[in-house]
Structures are given as C-alpha cells and as structure tokens.
Amino acid sequence: MVEKNVPDRARAVIVGGGISGCSVAYHLAKLGWTDIVLLERKQLTSGTTWHAAGLVGQLRNSQNMTRLAKYSADLYSKLEEETGLATGLRQCGxxxxxxxxxxxxxxxxxxxxxxxxxxxxxxxxxxxxxxxxxxxxxxxxxxxxxxxxxxxADPGNIALALAKGARMRGAQIIEYTKATRITTKDGRVTGVDWARDAGEQGHIAADVVINCGGMWGRELARENSVTLPLHxxxxxxxxxxxxxxxxxxxxxxxxxxxxxxxxxxxxxxxxxxxxxxxxxxxxxxxxxxxxxxxxxxxxxxxxxxxxxxxxxxxxxxxxxxxxxxxxESFTPDDRYYLGAAPEIDGYWVAAGYNSIGIVSSGGAGMALAQWINDGEPPFDLWEVDIRRAQPFQRNRRYLKERVSETLGLLYADHYPYRQPETARGVRRSPLHEHLKTAGAVFGETAGWERANWFANPGQEREYQYSWKRQNWFDNQRAEHMALREGVGLIDMTSFGKIRVEGPDALAFMQRVCANQMDVAAGKLVYTQMLNAKGGIECDLTVTRLSETAYYLVVPGTTLQRDLAWLRRNQGGAVVVITDVTPGEVVLPLMGPKVRDLLAKVSPDDFSNETHPFGMAREIEIGMGLARAHRVSYVGELGWELYVSSDQAAHVFESLLEAGQDINLKLCGLHAMDSCRIEKAYRHFGHDITDEDHVLEAGLGFAVKTDKGDFIGRDAVLRKREEGLSRRLMQFRLKDPEQLLFHNEPVLRDGEIIGFLTSGNYGHTLGGAIGLGYVPCRGTGEPLADMLASSYEIEIAGVRYAAEVSLKPLYDPRSERIRG
Incomplete structure (x- = not known):
C-alpha cells in the first residue's frame, strides 16, 4: 500500500529500501532522529536484498570491519525480541x-x-x-x-525488522516513491525531488541525504557529479x-x-x-x-x-x-562505500556491498548514523570510506571491465601484493614507457600504474604469487641495497600534490597542521593534520613556496580525502585549494652516492651548507629546471625532484645517462617500502589512521603545541597529561627466513596483545620487519618495562621470536639522511 502523505521537510532523507537503507534509518532513529524519511522506488528489499544468500560471517580482513560484522550478528539476534519480526538468524557456524x-x-x-x-x-x-x-x-x-x-539469516526479514524498528521510533518508510533528483545549492544538499508512477511528484527539503540506492546508486550520484563507482x-x-x-x-x-x-x-x-x-x-x-x-x-x-x-x-x-x-553491486576494490561524499556537503553514501551486504549492513548503518550524528566516524573507516574513490572511476567502461574480476577475487587466493589484472593503464606517469623499457613490473594504486620492481634481462615480467618469497624478492633486495649503498631512482609521480595559496594561507595552514607552518620560503615541514581527538587525518610534507603559497604532498590514495578535509575546514579563510597532481613528475633520487650523480647533471651546489635537509629550491638539471626537495622516505641522503611534466623525460634521460658510471639503479615501490619500514617510517592507512593518536604513533616530534591553537591541540595536551595507553613499536624477526606482511598477531610474554599494522623484509637488517601497537600495562607504563618483555609474532599458527624497539632499528639517529 502506498503511503499518501509525503512530508515537505525532513532532517534526513534516505534513498533506497534495501537492508542498507533500512539499517541507516533504524540507527539514526535510535540516536533520536525522528524526522527521517526513507524513499523506496518499489517495495522494500526488491532490488538485491530479497535474493541474498544471507550468510553472516564475523571475520573480515581488518579489525574494524570485523567489529562491524560482529555488531551485525549481535543486532540481528536481538531484532525479533524488539520488533516481533523473525530474522531467521541461526548460529550454525x-x-x-x-x-x-x-x-x-x-x-x-x-x-x-x-x-x-x-x-x-x-x-x-x-x-x-x-x-x-x-x-x-x-x-x-x-x-x-x-x-x-x-x-x-533471512535477509528480507532482517530488512523488514530494521524498517519496523525505525518506524517504531518515528521514521517514515515510503514505498513506490522514487527519488528522481537530489537537489543542491552552493555546494550543499537541499533536498530530494520525488515522483510516482501515477504522475504525482514533489520535493522534500532536507539537511542530509543518504544514497543507499544499491545498483541504482551510481546513476543517482552521477546526476550530482558524485563519484560512486559500482556496477x-x-x-x-x-x-x-x-x-x-x-x-x-x-x-x-x-x-x-x-x-x-x-x-x-x-x-x-x-x-x-x-x-x-x-x-x-x-x-x-x-x-x-x-x-x-x-x-x-x-x-x-x-x-x-x-x-x-x-x-x-x-x-x-x-x-x-x-x-x-x-x-548484485560490486566495486573496483571489493570494498563497499560509506561516508560523506566529498563533492557536496550533506550528501552521504552507504552502497556497493560486494555480496557481503547482509553481514555488513547492520554495522555499516550503525557506523554511518554515528558519523552523521557526530560529524566524525566512530572509529577508523578508511577501508570503506567513499573518499578513497577516484573521479575517473565513474567511467562505465572501466567499471564493467574491473568488476568482471572483482567478484571472483572474493574467493581467489588473497596473496600478498596481488595486483588487479583488468581495467589497467588508466593513469600513467609521463615516464611510463621509459620505465617499461627498463623492465618495470607495474602495480596499480588509485588507478596509477607504478613500477613496483624491475625485472632483470630475460626474467619474466610478471608476479608469481606465493606466501613465501615471491619471484621478485631478489630484485627487491638489489634495489634496496642500491638505495642503501649506492644511488637509486624512483618514480613517485602518483603522489598527490596540492597548492594552498591566498592571503590567509599561513593562518589556514597553522590551523589544520600540527607542526609549525610559519617558516621561511623554501622550508619543508613534515606534519600531520589531526582531528579533534588527536587522530591522524593526513600524513604529509608541506613546502612553503612564498609568503602566501604552500605546496602539500600527500599519498596518492588519500588525495580526495585530503582535499575534502582541507575544504571542510576552510571556514572563512581566503585561500584557494588546488589539486595540481598531474602537473609535475616526482623523482626521488636516494643513496650515499647521490651527490656524485647530481654533480654530473647540475651546476648547483648540493652541500649541507647550501642545501640542508628540509629545504626546497629550484635547480638546473640537464637543460631543464626542477624543484629539489631534500627529504627522504627511505632513510638515506637524497632529494625528491619535482619536474614539470613536459621536461620529465629529458630530466629522466639525463639522470640515466649520467648514472651509468656510478651504477645508478632504477628502483620500485617494493624497495622503497622495505627501506621505509627498516627506518620505522609510518604508512598512512596501515600504521597511522584517524583513530590513532599522534603521540601514541610516535610522531610527537612533529607537533608544536606552543605555536597557538590548531585542530587537535587540546587532545594532544590531554594525552600528554594522562600518559600513553599504547605505543607504536618496531619488530624484527630473529628467524631470517620468515616473512611479514601485516595483521600477524603480536604476543607479549605469551599472550596476544595486538597485530602488525605493516610488514616487509629488511634486507639491511637481515630479517622481516613489522610495525604494530603495543598496549601499555597501565597508562604510562615505563618504556623500559615494555622493552624488557618477550615478544613473538604468529605466522600461520607458528610463533617466532622477535626483538622490539621504539627507536628505528636502522640509523636511529638519522645521521645518514643528513650526511
């Protein structure tokens, strides 16, 4: 039966009456939102929910996704008592x-x-x-x-029980009423236009709209240029x-x-x-x-x-x-989408569940409702955050090709470093063909083709996957040692690059960044952008270009997230925030022999006195120009060279030619990662997230509370007063044959206390290296006591002894990068 009365106004309008939309309505209502309308184009559950298999598996690929799945199972077990509708949940294992x-x-x-x-x-x-x-x-x-x-469980009955629970708390569920358009003004949602088959139509003004449209969600989002890549x-x-x-x-x-x-x-x-x-x-x-x-x-x-x-x-x-x-809807990376769309304020998404919508929707609806209510997620949800989606992924040909693979990947072997095979080559560095000619084996991240390792002459240019040492292990070692002992060249054009400029640039950067941004032009600053809890929203380097301009470098995967965070916190600041990623190639040139190479291609002085660590300046290189940033993510002497895309090939060729005499080696992302983990450099999304306090992540050196107010300052001061409840530590396996990736259990004195957030092989240190958080035994437990314990890492059910350190095991005083 069609409900006749559609209100003119609601606090929140939910589009889509599958289990996802019903869960969001239920959880918003539980938080006290009574002014909620859910619009369903036909009947509830009539899209995908009704024919789902209804499997409720608790274990997912990360701690927080498992937390959401466990929440779903617990919720579904209680819904019948609350609503009187059976969910068919049977705990059969x-x-x-x-x-x-x-x-x-x-x-x-x-x-x-x-x-x-x-x-x-x-x-x-x-x-x-x-x-x-x-x-x-x-x-x-x-x-x-x-x-x-x-x-x-019975998926349809769960959705109907959630809908009834929402109605019991005042929400309106309206069927046979299609949301035809989400309306906006000045970059903000204003409401939803709706229509019925009989020709009736109208508008609901709303502060918040949540797209739970399932397989219809992409086209609805596309009307507002919102990126929701599913197929x-x-x-x-x-x-x-x-x-x-x-x-x-x-x-x-x-x-x-x-x-x-x-x-x-x-x-x-x-x-x-x-x-x-x-x-x-x-x-x-x-x-x-x-x-x-x-x-x-x-x-x-x-x-x-x-x-x-x-x-x-x-x-x-x-x-x-x-x-x-x-x-059923699938996404390019087999993870669903949740959160605030970065393109329009007040536009939220919960869609694209990749055949795990039943077990996911209970927890996802809870998390999204809290996020909408509080203005921040209840815990780290980056794994499913809509801001990870890249605008090009709206392309329908791309989606059709990619999802033909991602469905099958659900049951494929989940080997470490596995790369997608479909829909490749969309985003390429101007140096792509140069790297390919040199033997590059590419991986894909955020659509970017990146050289992960370089094959030797005659070696197959492909991954041979394994849980043991893969076919590129020795290639990685050679590249790793070139960075440590000679000189290596990496293409990191996939870095996100953002310009912030305008009369309020300094004040704005001081507010959103935790480190001191009032530095001289040419000075480079490593910093974090924090949330109000002291969690890390972004890990970046910032170069002050002039009195009114800053240049931000962020991971390629987080670019959309970081742009959204900056714009969300812009307030009344008179600044222009511009994505300039495609304009420049980034060439990290690293290793103790780097000055020998630069002397062959540039007349400029690269001594410590003229170009100290943490400084950027324009240099001549070959017959072109570049901006040389003295900074390192591998822990060695080196510069990141920022070269305009039109000059990139010339600069690259000049470096390669000059490097022949000193054994310059092209290096890939795998070698960069193994070097960074030896130096205990953090990786956003693994070691540091918006749930990880900056002090517990060991990054307090990049926080300057005496500079004045900034986002997260109060949380930093509180944590300093209260003491740390955990510390990010570095581990090295004593057995040199074993490998670490991430998520391996960490044991302290025989008891599981956490897991590794990242892992790789430390070729210089002679063993697998991991990072992971160790809870303190009581707030502020002395570091000496933590280090005195016995630690093990569990790999596939077997425990291996590990040494632990708070300081980097490689070059703990950072003497090499300042050499």
Whole structure:
C-alpha cells in the first residue's frame, strides 16, 4: 500500500529500501532522529536484498570491519525480541576448507587474525572437517578453519525488522516513491525531488541525504557529479530439492572451487564466485525492476556444479528446485562505500556491498548514523570510506571491465601484493614507457600504474604469487641495497600534490597542521593534520613556496580525502585549494652516492651548507629546471625532484645517462617500502589512521603545541597529561627466513596483545620487519618495562621470536639522511 502523505521537510532523507537503507534509518532513529524519511522506488528489499544468500560471517580482513560484522550478528539476534519480526538468524557456524598448501596458509593466517579480533576459531584437520560436515569428499582437503559464531539469516526479514524498528521510533518508510533528483545549492544538499508512477511528484527539503540506492546508486550520484563507482554483476546459485535425512550443517566455503554451501530446511543452496563474472546493466538498471531474476545461464554455472557434485556427492541425486540468477553491486576494490561524499556537503553514501551486504549492513548503518550524528566516524573507516574513490572511476567502461574480476577475487587466493589484472593503464606517469623499457613490473594504486620492481634481462615480467618469497624478492633486495649503498631512482609521480595559496594561507595552514607552518620560503615541514581527538587525518610534507603559497604532498590514495578535509575546514579563510597532481613528475633520487650523480647533471651546489635537509629550491638539471626537495622516505641522503611534466623525460634521460658510471639503479615501490619500514617510517592507512593518536604513533616530534591553537591541540595536551595507553613499536624477526606482511598477531610474554599494522623484509637488517601497537600495562607504563618483555609474532599458527624497539632499528639517529 502506498503511503499518501509525503512530508515537505525532513532532517534526513534516505534513498533506497534495501537492508542498507533500512539499517541507516533504524540507527539514526535510535540516536533520536525522528524526522527521517526513507524513499523506496518499489517495495522494500526488491532490488538485491530479497535474493541474498544471507550468510553472516564475523571475520573480515581488518579489525574494524570485523567489529562491524560482529555488531551485525549481535543486532540481528536481538531484532525479533524488539520488533516481533523473525530474522531467521541461526548460529550454525561456518567452515572454510583448503585444497592447496597456499590456501591452507591463508586460512591459518585468517585464524590468527580471528584470535586477535576476539572471534572464536578452531583449526581443523581434514578428518575434523568431515566430522562437522558429513558426506563431504575430503580426499584432497589439506585442512580447514571453523568459526562457531558464524551463521545464516533471512535477509528480507532482517530488512523488514530494521524498517519496523525505525518506524517504531518515528521514521517514515515510503514505498513506490522514487527519488528522481537530489537537489543542491552552493555546494550543499537541499533536498530530494520525488515522483510516482501515477504522475504525482514533489520535493522534500532536507539537511542530509543518504544514497543507499544499491545498483541504482551510481546513476543517482552521477546526476550530482558524485563519484560512486559500482556496477552490477550477475550472481548465481542453485537450491536443491529436499535431501532426505540431511542434518543441520554449518555454512561451508570451498574457495578453491569458487563455491559456498548453505543448508536450509533440508535443502542445499550452492552459490558461486566464479573467476570471470558477468557484468549486468551496462545501459542502466530497468525502471521496472522489482523482485526480478535474470536469465538462466547454466553453461556459466556448470563448471562450479560439476566440482560441487564431486565435493558433496549427495548433490548428484538431488534435484534442482531453483536455478537463480540475480544482480548484485560490486566495486573496483571489493570494498563497499560509506561516508560523506566529498563533492557536496550533506550528501552521504552507504552502497556497493560486494555480496557481503547482509553481514555488513547492520554495522555499516550503525557506523554511518554515528558519523552523521557526530560529524566524525566512530572509529577508523578508511577501508570503506567513499573518499578513497577516484573521479575517473565513474567511467562505465572501466567499471564493467574491473568488476568482471572483482567478484571472483572474493574467493581467489588473497596473496600478498596481488595486483588487479583488468581495467589497467588508466593513469600513467609521463615516464611510463621509459620505465617499461627498463623492465618495470607495474602495480596499480588509485588507478596509477607504478613500477613496483624491475625485472632483470630475460626474467619474466610478471608476479608469481606465493606466501613465501615471491619471484621478485631478489630484485627487491638489489634495489634496496642500491638505495642503501649506492644511488637509486624512483618514480613517485602518483603522489598527490596540492597548492594552498591566498592571503590567509599561513593562518589556514597553522590551523589544520600540527607542526609549525610559519617558516621561511623554501622550508619543508613534515606534519600531520589531526582531528579533534588527536587522530591522524593526513600524513604529509608541506613546502612553503612564498609568503602566501604552500605546496602539500600527500599519498596518492588519500588525495580526495585530503582535499575534502582541507575544504571542510576552510571556514572563512581566503585561500584557494588546488589539486595540481598531474602537473609535475616526482623523482626521488636516494643513496650515499647521490651527490656524485647530481654533480654530473647540475651546476648547483648540493652541500649541507647550501642545501640542508628540509629545504626546497629550484635547480638546473640537464637543460631543464626542477624543484629539489631534500627529504627522504627511505632513510638515506637524497632529494625528491619535482619536474614539470613536459621536461620529465629529458630530466629522466639525463639522470640515466649520467648514472651509468656510478651504477645508478632504477628502483620500485617494493624497495622503497622495505627501506621505509627498516627506518620505522609510518604508512598512512596501515600504521597511522584517524583513530590513532599522534603521540601514541610516535610522531610527537612533529607537533608544536606552543605555536597557538590548531585542530587537535587540546587532545594532544590531554594525552600528554594522562600518559600513553599504547605505543607504536618496531619488530624484527630473529628467524631470517620468515616473512611479514601485516595483521600477524603480536604476543607479549605469551599472550596476544595486538597485530602488525605493516610488514616487509629488511634486507639491511637481515630479517622481516613489522610495525604494530603495543598496549601499555597501565597508562604510562615505563618504556623500559615494555622493552624488557618477550615478544613473538604468529605466522600461520607458528610463533617466532622477535626483538622490539621504539627507536628505528636502522640509523636511529638519522645521521645518514643528513650526511
């Protein structure tokens, strides 16, 4: 039944009545927002929610995503008592089995993560798998993991229960009413235009609009030039006829066969995440789509079914009751989108759930509602933050190509350093072909093609993935040692570059940055932008170009986030904030022999007296000009050369030619990362986030509270008075053969106390290096006591002894970068 009365005004309008929109409405209402309207174009759940498999798995790839999934499971268990609507939640547990040694290592690493995150987990032998899942063919099963707290539920009923809970608290849920346009004025949301099939239409004025439009969300966002990169894919499953005497079973995942199994009322639902998916809806989602199915494609599903019959022989005699094909939204990186769209104030997003929408939406709705209510996220949500999306990703051809791969990646081997294969080459440095000719093997980040390592002559230019030392390990070592002992050249054009200029530039930079920005022109400052809690919103270097102009360098992946943060905090400051990323190539030239090379290509003086550390100035190089920033992310003497894109090839060729006599080596991102982790330099998104206090991250040296007020100052002063509750520490494994990546459990005196935030191999230090936070035993525990403890790192269930340090294990006094 269509509700007749659509209000003229609401505090918040939610667009989309799937489980995501219903969860946001429910949680905003729980926070006391009574003036809420949810608009659903047809009936609630009629897009994707109604046909979801309803798996509720608690363990995700990070601590906070696991926190959200656990919240969802807990919420769904309580909804029936609150609303009277059954959610069908059954805590039947789940099993993931491995058919290869590589997969076994992966799931054992996941089990370690589960222990860190407080999720009950049991490691299983093949016979123990069979005991929990009778009738399974275990002839080639290498092992498994069991999560007893996992379960399954009825997705449609969960959404309806959330909707009822929202209504009980005053929200309006209006069906058969389509949001046709989100209206704006002066860069801010003003409301939503709506229409009905009968020709009725109107407008709701609103302060906040939340796009929960699922597979329709991208086109709705596009009307306002909001970047919401998602694309529908066909998702297949079958449901068998009743199988006699089939006991209740856990959810079973066999990722090596791209399959999952869900027992329900004596039937088996067999679903697939096939390696190459079928994108759907390239010309838009039909207006009439409501509880619809897509055409069957048995040929596409048959390879999955054939393996499933071998794996679970009972299927051979079971009839197929339903062959289902329905659309679901996928994103370029298999992570959903949450948060405030940077393009328009008051425009929020919760969409693109990549087939984990049921387990994600409860927690995502809670987190987004708190974010909207408080003006800041409840904890670090960068992994799913909408600000990670790049504007070019709105391109439909790009999305169609990429999501054909990302669906299958859900069950692919999640090897470290795995690179996407589709939709590549969109963003390239002007030096791309030069690097390619020199043997570069490229990775992709934020659309940028970046040289990760350089192949030797005759060596295959591709990744051979493994949990052990991959085929480029020795290449990385050679590049790493060139940076440490000789001279290396890296292309870091993917850095985000921002100019802030205007009469209020100094006052603005002083307010948003924690370090002292009132420095001489040409001075370079390492700093953070903090939030009100003292968490790190951005990690950057800033060069003062003139009295009224600053040049900011940020990670390429966080550029949109950082631009949004600056503009959000601009207030009345008279400044212009400009993204100038494409205009300049960045060439870090690093190593103890760097001055020898520069002397061959430039007449300028690079001595400490003329060009000290932390200074930028214009230099001549070859027949061109560059701005040379004396700074280092690898911990060696060096300069980052900023060269206009039109002169980049000439400067690069000049350096390469001059470097032949001193063994200049082209180096990739892997070598840069292994050098930075030896020096304990932080990496945003891993070691430091908006949830990590700047003092506990060990970056207090870059905070100047005596300069006057700035965002986060009060939180820094409070933390100094209260004392630290944890410290970011550096670890080195004593066994030189083992490797670290990130998320490995950290044990102190035999007990798990945290996990590694990042890891790589320290070729100079002779072992794997990791960074991770160690909680203090009581606020302000003396550092000596923390260092005196015994530490181990767990890798795939095995513990390895580690030494720990607060100071960098490599060049702790930073003498080399100032040499």
């Amino acid at each position: 789940s099993i993931t089995v491995a058919l290869t040694e590589a997969r076994r290592e992966e799931i054992l690493r996941q089990a370690g993560m589960a222990r860190v995150f407080g999720v009950e987990v049991n490691e299983l032998s093949s016979s123990e798998v069979l005991a929990l899942y009778p009738h399974l063919n275990i002839s080639d099963v290498k092992g498994g993991v069991h999560l007893p707290g996992d379960g399954q 529908a894919c066909e998702h297949f499953y079958i449901v068998t006829e009743n199988i006699p005497d089939l006991a209740q079973l856990p959810v079973l995942r066999v990722p090596d066969e791209c399959a999952y199994y869900k027992e329900d009322a004596g039937k088996i639902l067999l679903g697939a995440f096939e390696p190459k998916a079928k994108p759907w809806g390239m010309d838009g989602i039909p207006e009439t789509f409501e509880f619809d199915q897509l055409p069957e494609d048995f040929d596409h599903f048959e390879p999955i079914l054939e393996k499933a019959i071998e794996r679970f022989p009972l299927l051979a005699d079971a009839g197929i009751h339903t062959f289902f094909n329905g659309p």
